[in-house]
Amino acid sequence: MSLSFQQNFKLGILGGGQLGRMLIQSGIDFNIPFAILDPDRQAPCSALAEFHTGKLTDFDTVMKFGAACDIITIEIENVNTAALKELVKQGKKVFPQPDVIELIQDKRTQKIFYRDSGIPTAEFVLTENAADVRRHASFLPAVNKLGREGYDGRGVQILRSEKELANAFDAPGLLEKLIDFEKEISVIVARNEQGEVKTFPVVEMVFHPVQNLVEYLFAPAELPTAIAKEADTIARTIIDSLKMVGLLAVEMFVTKDGKVLVNEIAPRPHNSGHQTIEANITSQYEQHLRAILNLPLGDTSMVIPGAMVNLLGEPGHEGVAQYQGFEEVARVSGVHVHLYGKRFTKPFRKMGHVTIVDYDLARLREKTMFVKETLKVIAS
């Protein structure tokens, strides 16, 4: 069978950030022509594909962009789903499906979905505003989340005591019991139109203590087999329940008493899968493309253990980015630096990531710490 995407075809991506950039990089192998929509004309994808500047949340902009594409996908959830639904009606393929994006856009509907589908997750109450949050003092310590538009650590805060209730978000959101977890893990799962499902091996994430961003991760996660299996099953159950086509990242807590609870899901390539480019047979990016093009899913096996360090803008630095220590880390065997092509840095901005691979897990950890301490994004 010859495949349609190799000639006279266009794959549209809503969002032109680093995830789109790595999708394009992967799609070069399959000769996929991409079109990108992003509000920032200097977005990481801008020089690598047909690029359109426009708002992802604007109905007409998304309609016009999508009309010129054959398949439309996303690399960020905050997009106009009404336009995507209309494009589906007009015969376009949109993966992940607009109703899945909509469900995930709101952390409240996400939580209701877990509860209704029997997916284990932390206990929660929905809250409508700050006053409503303050009525739930007995629920503390808790995590207060905004329903919509939280991203990369924004819209999420911990409320430990009644005193901290003063900071409560004053918009529809939720309170979630603070989980005293042992580990944070992630499983990335893919599903194509035929319903084929494959999961990547579980990875273990370490978050930045303040910024609520993945600071670094290790694959494979050090976990009892039963717990890894449980996490894998949960990821499969979620994507099957949603009948979603594409890639879904499932972030989970492992509690101190060995329970697995779903924290959040993202229907796209994810920060917790960057290391698959070097460490697995198929990368998460190729897997997403395979899923939405209805190709057979790729083998997700790990070839070599990997770690990933997010390269965040150094606090106190704002301006044209410079990469201090680049040469020092490039000298270390198994270190792969990925820069996202962002001209300007600011504190904690995701400027790139570094994958480290090594057969020896102790050496892998050592190299990871060296990268974390050596490579810095400063302003020139």
Added chain:
Amino acid sequence: MSLSFQQNFKLGILGGGQLGRMLIQSGIDFNIPFAILDPDRQAPCSALAEFHTGKLTDFDTVMKFGAACDIITIEIENVNTAALKELVKQGKKVFPQPDVIELIQDKRTQKIFYRDSGIPTAEFVLTENAADVRRHASFLPAVNKLGREGYDGRGVQILRSEKELANAFDAPGLLEKLIDFEKEISVIVARNEQGEVKTFPVVEMVFHPVQNLVEYLFAPAELPTAIAKEADTIARTIIDSLKMVGLLAVEMFVTKDGKVLVNEIAPRPHNSGHQTIEANITSQYEQHLRAILNLPLGDTSMVIPGAMVNLLGEPGHEGVAQYQGFEEVARVSGVHVHLYGKRFTKPFRKMGHVTIVDYDLARLREKTMFVKETLKVIAS
């Protein structure tokens, strides 16, 4: 140290074919802005970087293109070296150096260089024209090579008997003793400005019986350690003798009596290194970029055994390319298809390649044969 190539920098590539395309794909990780010069406005690189249409052999065209770049490299040898020399005088960095490109452009000067540097190579005589070739009947069976502009199997023919002397090339070239070889192998070696040198493990190539193109290859080569070591030493000796900066592919014969003889060299990424993208810690493309940017060279170790199959246009097909069997091969674990984005196919045109990785060598060979038999480039 912050590095200059991450802002306000341009890397120019002479040639916009598949090797350039994979250099760009690799360079995305280091955030390298590329400019490409190629005569074909639909060249594989055309949609992926700043693209200029023009002749690589034209002095003024190369001068104008190079003047706007900081470093200039090549992905094909047939370029105007006078312009490159002038660019060096004007302070540009040109890697590989123009005099190395010039030496390699002519198979006659290449052979003289081997002889003068004590590099083992097949016995040869220089020939000026067809009549001159015919005077060397006693040298048969031999390979008759044109001095200049042979590429991808063109400009090379075997003359077995006096009768075949009628086909002799009528231009400056050479006759080389036909080697009754056991294997054809390749070593890719890199050198940066500091003189650091690293080789990739030896690979074993199988050539198309008629087209003189690499049909498929295996890495690692099955060779006695002493012979692999000899091949490695030869590659290092050549790049050191040339003081070349960049990547050099050294193709060699292993004779039935266990000698290693240099066949040809190419001062750029090479068909015999494609599998390094998936199978080695550092790919040949990243290594070339590291070498010419004067970064520390990357670890060349193999992570997993790999094979590579060239995807050539099917004989009898000419027109818009279609990839028959794409889905079938995509289903096989460890198969990575790389399409070069060429719209039109013709018989034996290099349209892409497939890398296959597997820890089990028998399975690797089996999968390689399956890919060779299944994936075909036909015209729609």
